Amino acid sequence: MTKSGDNQARSKVLSTSYDQFSEWYNALWGDSDAAIELFRGTIRKSLATRLPTGRVLDVGCGTGLSSAALALEEYEVVGLDLSESSIAAAQTLLSERKLEGTLHVADLMAYEPEGNKAVDGILALTTFLAHFRSDDAQRACLKKLFDLIRPNGVLALSTHDFDHLMATEPDESYGMPSLSKDSGGQFIYLEQRLWSGTPRSRDYKTRYFRIGLGDVVESRSVEIDYRATPVEEIAVMARDAGFVDLQWVYPAETGFYQPILLARRPTQEEVAEAGPQTELDAGAVPLDTPPVIRHQFYPDDLGENPFEEAPGFKRDTLVQTRTPDVQVIVSRRKQITLVMFSGGIDSVYVLYRLLKESDDEIVAHHIHFVNIERRHEAEARACRVVVDYLKKTVRDFIYTESAIDRSRFRAFGMDDMAVGFEVGIVHSSLIVDRGIGFDRWTSGTCLEEELEYFGASEIERFENVLNCVQGSCYPNPAPRFFQLKIIPKKAQMDYMGQALVDLCWTCRTPVWAEDGSASECGTCKTCVLMGKIRRGEQTIAQR
Secondary structure, rough: OHHHHHHHHHHHHHHHHHHHHHHHHHHHHOOHHOOOOOHHHHOOHHHOOOOOOOEEEEEOOOOOOOHHHHHHHHOEEEEEEHHHHHHHHHHHHHHHOOHHHEEEEHOOOOOOOOOOOEEEEEEOOOOOOOHHHOHHHHHHHHHHHHHHHHEEEEEEEEOOOHHHHHHOOOOEOOOOOOEEEEEOOOEEEEEEEEEEEOOOEEEEEEEEEEEEEOOOEEEEEEEEEOOOOOOHHHHHHHHOOEEEEEEEOHHHHOOOOOEEEEEEOOOHHHHHHHOHHHHOOOOOOOOOHHHHHHHOOOOOOOOOOOOOOOOOOOOOOEEEEEEOOOOEEEEOOOOOOEEOOOOOOOHHHHHHHHHHOOEEEEEEEEEEOOOOOEEEEEEEHHHHHHHHHHHHOOOOOOOEEEEOOOOOOOOOOOHHHHHHHHHHHHHHHHHHHOOOOOEEEEOOOOHHHHHOOOHHHHHHHHHHHHHHHHHHHHOOOOEEEEEEOOOOHHHHHHHHHHHHHHOOOOOOOOEEOOOOEEOOOOOHHHHHHHHHOOOOOOOOOOO
């Protein structure tokens, strides 16, 4: 079959599948307004960082959630999708919100813009590239995207991180079920991914299930074929297509569930300066090409923190269990949150607030960092007293401990790195015990420390912390990291109240008396900061 014939066959299959799928697609995102806000946040942290305004082609726009988000961000929107029913739903969504956008039922590979007018940017926030099921087809797709963008235009293309999927998933796996609701009532949404071949090939199927609840139990499914491609290979194919300035932004940064590739089409002047070798050897990646950036955290002013979450109440988290006769039972459960807990004000504040303002199942874990400072002894006492106080005055939770003995070593290392590895151990242990791990994890910090340390080295350090978590969790997927809103230490103490503050330990180098009691040294960095707070002095530098 010719390439044109391949594209037509793929279009027909996908169009039929998504016509069926579009009936309940919107409900999978929950409340439409909240879903649109999620897309808006994703756009701000991806496409908008390179293209703040302009005409954007929304490829695979589906039922219009991403198109509505683009319109609200004041882009000129051109939506494209294979499914007639999806485009009809998208048109309704935009009309109801009095938003403007031009929508087309068309296959990308056959699409020609009106008047051959190139767009300023392309947004593709679906598993779009995976529909092209060969290397040649994916390269042709990226070249088509390149051709549709004007010089200096921007591409934002999302995809699963397939290296991670292939390393962690069995040959047949179910994702976590979610509870959804639409005009037909409540239903359970479930995805099943089936890999083919032994050893596993890159081709796989995903079955999307809608399982009804209530008196009438209905079950509908849609099956779609995909091809797995690691993000590094996608980056190489994008370079081969002509894109420059490649950068991956990941879910921890955007809040979106897939990594997003940002890339730019170079100007004619840049192509001319590169010389004819670029055309003659398009597949080569020059040795001096900067590496693809894997993480961007938050800007210098801490104005936007992609890890930030409010405590909140999450009631629709589901879990699936198997009975001895291999029946699958889906039931509701609470979100499970791990708090890495030191006994200091920052981490006690996080634990206290989550216990008060969320219905999560909380596990607080303390690591005894045994070293010559003997700080671990004072911290351990504080942790146990605080835990007892919180269980009596707020609500019950699980408290666990582990120890790392460095007392015979001259270097202490960075505690955060060890924290990352212990997160993986505790997470994997919960999976062994229950069959599920933590949904998310966090630790304490304060605005004074964030402002003092934030910069290139801090970004690199925290990237390594997340890598430690990922490595320690392997082969299980790692829980996501999150932070409560970062506030000054004095604001944390005001929230906690003096009785709880007095139970915390705040000194890095305790002074030990003969009777075994410990007191603050008064000279370490934390003691100096606490002294300023107690005297009512300013601890945040005026900017």
